[in-house]
Structure formats: C-alpha cells, structure tokens
Amino acid sequence: MKPAPRAFPMTSVAPPENPSWRDRLLAWRHRLIASPHFQRFAAAFPPTRGIARRNARALFDLCAGFVYAQVLAAALRLDLFRILADGPMTPDALARRLDLPPDRALCLLRAAASLGLLTALRDGRFALGDLGAALLGNPSVAAMVAHHAMLYDDLRDPVALLRGTAAPTRLSGYWAYAGAPDPAGADEAAVAPYGALMGASQALVARDILDAYPLARHAHLLDVGGGEGAFAVEAARSAPELRVTLVDLPAVAARAGRRFAEEGLAGRATARGGSFHDGLPTGADVVSLVRVVHDHDDAPALALMRSARAALPPGGTLLVAEPMAGTPGAEPVGDAYFGFYLLAMGSGRPRKAAELTGMLRQAGFTQVREHRTRRPLLVRLLAARAP
Numbered sequence: 001m002k003p004a005p006r007a008f009p010m011t012s013v014a015p016p017e018n019p020s021w022r023d024r025l026l027a028w029r030h031r032l033i034a035s036p037h038f039q040r041f042a043a044a045f046p047p048t049r050g051i052a053r054r055n056a057r058a059l060f061d062l063c064a065g066f067v068y069a070q071v072l073a074a075a076l077r078l079d080l081f082r083i084l085a086d087g088p089m090t091p092d093a094l095a096r097r098l099d100l101p102p103d104r105a106l107c108l109l110r111a112a113a114s115l116g117l118l119t120a121l122r123d124g125r126f127a128l129g130d131l132g133a134a135l136l137g138n139p140s141v142a143a144m145v146a147h148h149a150m151l152y153d154d155l156r157d158p159v160a161l162l163r164g165t166a167a168p169t170r171l172s173g174y175w176a177y178a179g180a181p182d183p184a185g186a187d188e189a190a191v192a193p194y195g196a197l198m199g200a201s202q203a204l205v206a207r208d209i210l211d212a213y214p215l216a217r218h219a220h221l222l223d224v225g226g227g228e229g230a231f232a233v234e235a236a237r238s239a240p241e242l243r244v245t246l247v248d249l250p251a252v253a254a255r256a257g258r259r260f261a262e263e264g265l266a267g268r269a270t271a272r273g274g275s276f277h278d279g280l281p282t283g284a285d286v287v288s289l290v291r292v293v294h295d296h297d298d299a300p301a302l303a304l305m306r307s308a309r310a311a312l313p314p315g316g317t318l319l320v321a322e323p324m325a326g327t328p329g330a331e332p333v334g335d336a337y338f339g340f341y342l343l344a345m346g347s348g349r350p351r352k353a354a355e356l357t358g359m360l361r362q363a364g365f366t367q368v369r370e371h372r373t374r375r376p377l378l379v380r381l382l383a384a385r386a387p
C-alpha cells in the first residue's frame with residue numbers, strides 16, 4: 001500500500017561538517033525532546049513534569065488558536081458581553097437571548113468561560129470574565145475580530161503566501177494603497193472601510209502615544225498618513241495651543257477635514273490630500289508617523305523618513321509610533337501577527353526598534369530615543385531629533 005503523504009514533508013539537510021559544541025548540544029537537546037519515550041518520561045518525572053505539561057499546553061494552544069479565535073468571534077457576533085454587562089444570567093435565559101438551542105448556548109458559554117472571557121458561577125449562572133469585561137471597554141477589538149475573517153481567508157495556504165504564489169489576497173484589495181501604482185487615485189468607496197477601522201482602533205493607541213510624549217511642548221503637528229483624523233483630534237484636545245496639519249490620500253483627507261469641522265477644530269486643524277511619496281509640507285515642528293512606516297517596504301519607508309527630515313526645521317522632532325517586532329513579552333504580536341498580516345497585505349513588515357532607529361539615523365536624524373508606552377504590545381514610540 002502506498003504510504004499516506006506527509007502533511008508537513010520533512011526535508012533532510014546535511015549537517016555542517018564541523019559543528020560547534022553549542023550546535024551539538026542543541027542537536028542533542030532537540031533529539032531528546034523529540035523522542036516520544038523522553039516525552040512520556042518527562043511528563044511523569046516530578047522535576048520535569050511541570051515543564052512537560054506547559055510545553056504540551058503551549059503546543060496545543062498553537063494548534064487550537066483558530067478555534068479559540070472563533071469562540072471569541074461567535075461571542076462578539078452574538079453580543080454576549082454586552083448582554084452580560086447587566087449581571088450574571090442562567091444558561092437558559094442566555095440561550096433565549098442569544099436565540100440558540102440550550103445545548104449550543106451551553107457549548108459557547110463553557111468555551112468562553114474556559115478562555116477567561118466569562119466566569120462560570122457556582123450557582124450555574126454565567127458572568128463576564130475579566131477578559132470579557134475588558135472587551136466592553138475596547139469596542140474596536142470587536143471590529144478587528146470581524147475584520148480577521150478576511151485575514152484568515154488569506155492565510156488559508158500560508159506556504160503559498162510565503163512563496164508569493166498565492167492568488168491576490170483580500171487584504172491587498174482592502175488596503176487600497178498597498179502596492180497600488182497610483183495610491184492617490186483611490187476613491188472614497190475604496191478608503192472608507194479601512195479608514196473607519198483605523199479610526200476606531202485609534203482608541204487603543206492615541207492616548208498611549210500622547211501620554212508617552214505630550215505634545216504641548218510643540219506648536220504645530222504634521223500627522224502624516226493620519227487617516228480620518230482620530231489621532232490628530234486627540235492630539236489637538238491634549239494640547240489646546242497646538243495647530244495640526246494632516247496629510248493623507250485625497251479621499252481620506254476629505255473625510256478627516258469633515259471630522260475636524262464636526263469636532264469644532266476647523267480653526268486649528270487642516271487636512272491636505274495628496275501622496276506622501278511626493279514630499280511633505282513644511283511649517284510643523286513635530287511630524288508623526290502613526291502606524292504608517294510598517295506598511296511600507298524598506299526603500300519607501302526610508303524615503304518617507306527623509307521627507308519628514310526635509311520638512312522639519314533644525315531641532316524638529318519625528319515621532320514613529322507602531323507595534324514593533326521583538327517587543328519583550330509580546331514577540332508573537334510583532335513577529336507572527338503583524339509579520340503575516342503585512343505579508344497578506346502585500347507590503348511592508350514589522351521592524352525592531354533598533355532597525356527603525358538605524359533607518360532614522362540613515363535619514364539624517366540624531367538622538368533617536370524610545371519613549372515608553374503603557375502597552376508596548378499595541379504601540380511603541382520612537383522620537384528622533386532633526387539636527
């Protein structure tokens with residue numbers, strides 16, 4: 001009988017001719033961990049039992065991540081957390097509110113409780129868990145979870161994506177500027193969905209940036225790729241004397257201009273439409289690139305930093321704020337999530353703070369300094385001074 005094909009073909013690679021003692025030690029460790037015999041032994045042996053269980057759980061969570069994400073997606077679609085915001089409920093009452101058969105409702109409730117989204121009370125009722133309660137305060141996370149349907153479609157064949165042989169992705173169409181030859185030509189219908197998503201998710205980052213780097217010390221902010229103005233509005237509110245100019249693609253800038261007028265900021269906030277690849281207006285003493293640099297490959301990202309340098313007066317400041325690769329304690333956020341997200345989008349990559357610092361120096365900035373943000377997994381901040 002023909003053997004079944006391996007789901008993950010193993011390629012054998014000849015070992016290096018003179019491995020170092022470190023490589024040999026590592027190879028021995030890996031052979032040991034890979035051995036089912038050792039795995040069984042380690043799971044029973046008291047000194048290694050804890051490590052073995054933690055590793056098994058970590059590997060299981062990697063296998064099951066999509067399932068956990070779909071439990072969250074179902075709970076959000078059914079509005080479960082808002083329903084429970086008023087207090088604990090019995091499974092039967094919840095089944096009626098969610099319009100689910102009682103056994104299916106219980107399946108969801110138990111799954112959500114196992115993930116910390118809900119708490120199963122001793123009397124059989126279900127209440128919000130700490131994570132479910134935190135979601136209530138971050139409604140934009142729900143929008144991101146719904147948006148992930150598109151990302152997961154694109155990740156269906158991750159190897160094709162890595163090899164560049166995948167069909168055009170949904171995310172590259174969603175982000176109308178990604179790899180577009182004429183991004184400035186994008187119309188309102190093309191930019192509105194991502195503009196709204198970015199605007200909503202600014203709630204997760206704007207205050208953290210402004211708390212880490214208060215803008216009251218500056219006179220005029222130029223927010224480059226500022227989207228529909230959510231960060232600019234928050235910046236203007238935080239510093240009542242600050243003037244703000246926002247640059248984005250014409251269709252996006254038009255939406256930002258309307259937002260400034262609605263917020264009563266038309267007197268000190270202006271939106272300018274155009275491509276930032278064609279240079280930046282002068283006059284500001286601080287330029288911000290919020291969640292913009294990681295969208296772009298190295299050459300255009302460096303060119304953008306050079307344009308910011310050219311637009312600033314001596315002593316002016318460039319702020320680069322985005323999630324970064326290699327963030328201690330949040331490595332998978334930058335390297336796995338944003339790494340694959342941007343791959344699916346078809347442009348850019350997450351960079352380490354040190355890489356961005358190197359690029360900023362190359363672009364002519366000095367004194368690059370990181371300002372600590374509250375939640376570095378969501379956004380980190382570099383401030384670079386123009387000499």
Ligand SMILES: CC(C)=CCC/C(C)=C/CC/C(C)=C/C=C/C(C)=C/C=C/C=C(C)/C=C/C=C(C)/C=C/C=C(C)/C=C/CC(C)(C)O
Binds near residue numbers: 130201204
């Ligand atoms: C009260 C008592 C007694 C004890 C309390 C115990 C305690 C201290 C509990 C802590 C509770 C607490 C304050 C929790 C707070 C939780 C928070 C703030 C959670 C925030 C979660 C944020 C998430 C999950 C954010 C997700 C963001 C995503 C997925 C962003 C995606 C961004 C994308 C895709 C951006 C795309 C832009 C592009 C294209 C890359 O440029």
Ligand SMILES: C[S@@+](CC[C@H](N)C(=O)[O-])C[C@H]1O[C@@H](n2cnc3c(N)ncnc32)[C@H](O)[C@@H]1O
Binds near residue numbers: 276291
């Ligand atoms: C990921 S969004 C970030 C928006 C906003 N800074 C925020 O953090 O919510 C990237 C922004 O860059 C803008 N953008 C992309 N390419 C551009 C270009 N060539 N010229 C001007 N803006 C551009 C997009 O329209 C979008 O608003």
